[in-house]
Amino acid sequence: MNMKSDNIPADVSGTLAGLFRERVRRSPDKVAYRQFDADSKQWCDTTWSEMATEVARWQDALATEGLQHGDRVAVLLRNCKEWVTFDQAALGRGLVVVPLYTDDRPESAAYILNHSGAKVLLLQGEDQWQGLLTVRDQLDGLVRIISLEPVTVPDEETRVRTLAEWLPETGGELHTEDGESGELATIVYTSGTTGRPKGVMLSHWNILFDSDSALDIVQMYADDLLISFLPLSHTFERTVGYYIPMKMGSTVAYARSIPLLGEDLLTIRPTILVSVPRIYERVYNKIQAGLAEKSPIATKLFNLAVAVGWQRFEHRQGRAGWSPSFLLWPLLNKLVASKIMAKLGGRMRVAASGGAPLP
Numbered sequence: 001m002n003m004k005s006d007n008i009p010a011d012v013s014g015t016l017a018g019l020f021r022e023r024v025r026r027s028p029d030k031v032a033y034r035q036f037d038a039d040s041k042q043w044c045d046t047t048w049s050e051m052a053t054e055v056a057r058w059q060d061a062l063a064t065e066g067l068q069h070g071d072r073v074a075v076l077l078r079n080c081k082e083w084v085t086f087d088q089a090a091l092g093r094g095l096v097v098v099p100l101y102t103d104d105r106p107e108s109a110a111y112i113l114n115h116s117g118a119k120v121l122l123l124q125g126e127d128q129w130q131g132l133l134t135v136r137d138q139l140d141g142l143v144r145i146i147s148l149e150p151v152t153v154p155d156e157e158t159r160v161r162t163l164a165e166w167l168p169e170t171g172g173e174l175h176t177e178d179g180e181s182g183e184l185a186t187i188v189y190t191s192g193t194t195g196r197p198k199g200v201m202l203s204h205w206n207i208l209f210d211s212d213s214a215l216d217i218v219q220m221y222a223d224d225l226l227i228s229f230l231p232l233s234h235t236f237e238r239t240v241g242y243y244i245p246m247k248m249g250s251t252v253a254y255a256r257s258i259p260l261l262g263e264d265l266l267t268i269r270p271t272i273l274v275s276v277p278r279i280y281e282r283v284y285n286k287i288q289a290g291l292a293e294k295s296p297i298a299t300k301l302f303n304l305a306v307a308v309g310w311q312r313f314e315h316r317q318g319r320a321g322w323s324p325s326f327l328l329w330p331l332l333n334k335l336v337a338s339k340i341m342a343k344l345g346g347r348m349r350v351a352a353s354g355g356a357p358l359p
Contacts, residue, residue, distance in 0.1 A: 006222045006249040007215065010208035016185055017092040017176045019208065019246055024052040024174070027249045030222075033081040034253035034268065043253070043267065046081055051088075057171030058089035065120055065144050069094035069177065072187065074118040075233075076100040076109065076128050079254050082148060082163075083232050084242060086122050091204075094177035097186045098199075099233035102128070104191075110135040112189050112197060117141060122163075125149030129160075181205040188235055202235075211244045218350055220272065222249040225347075227270040229255035236354045240274045262343070269345035276355040287340065304328070305336035 006026060013019035028049035037044045067073070073090045075097060077083045090097050098116045100109050102124065109132065113121065121142055123129060129151040132139065136157075145160045153160045185204045189197035226245055230237035245252050253268045255261050261279070291299050308328055314320035341348060
């Protein structure tokens with residue numbers, strides 16, 4: 001792998017919309033996103049210049065909604081390049097993005113939409129729409145509801161448009177308002193807290209500074225390929241699986257679903273995996289279940305590979321010295337480690353865990 005760095009520092013981008021514009025300028029023909037197309041049953045690539053064309057088109061559609069600088073717009077989508085397109089279109093128009101959890105209760109979603117004062121909502125399709133219909137009397141603040149997929153709409157509901165209806169056929173120039181880095185970029189509502197969700201107000205600089213700081217610890221490169229499946233509504237995935245790859249010019253591939261993650265890892269062959277402990281625990285438990293059916297010698301070989309592998313990791317991190325056991329690694333790697341890494345695509349360079357303690 002070519003360890004080439006193409007970092008766009010926070011003081012260069014200034015804002016998250018400025019970050020996107022600079023990435024498009026630097027890497028117009030590089031693949032930005034990889035996504036599975038259900039119609040063609042194929043993985044499709046989108047370059048940065050193609051993303052810019054789409055963002056400009058979405059910005060023209062947003063311009064027809066009478067929104068003012070600082071108005072709130074909400075997004076209720078699973079991870080996909082359209083999530084990024086909407087986010088960047090809104091940020092470039094000086095709007096504040098409010099992400100919603102796709103599996104949140106309709107009552108909670110209605111509360112967040114009202115509390116944030118959201119005027120536009122982008123949702124996935126029928127499932128989300130049917131849920132919101134149960135609380136439609138609480139959604140008076142919305143002036144436009146856009147659905148990525150076709151939905152069943154009551155005759156009296158005039159605010160709903162499918163994405164195909166809402167977007168113009170072509171867009172104009174990519175628009176980036178000259179906002180300040182300290183301006184509000186997003187309001188992220190907490191989950192798992194007592195009482196009502198709390199809206200955390202994050203500026204452009206908050207997110208850009210965090211992104212720069214994360215890269216002081218773990219480096220990402222232009223040739224890295226990251227698989228994204230944690231919800232983008234969560235700041236962890238949004239930072240590490242969206243804004244940091246944009247800073248570095250890395251490619252992001254969107255997994256089809258958690259149940260299909262094992263297949264997608266083999267197809268996409270990512271170099272970076274960002275996950276919560278639950279996914280790693282599944283991998284660990286599957287390995288342990290497989291070992292239970294193997295011979296005692298296979299179990300001993302596996303445990304030795306783990307022990308030597310950990311010692312090598314600590315040595316590379318500068319926390320431990322060299323050990324004669326390292327001489328066994330080529331054999332242990334061939335017999336044990338490489339076979340497990342192959343199940344993760346065979347190219348994994350970094351695996352990050354967050355959101356909860358890792359056992």
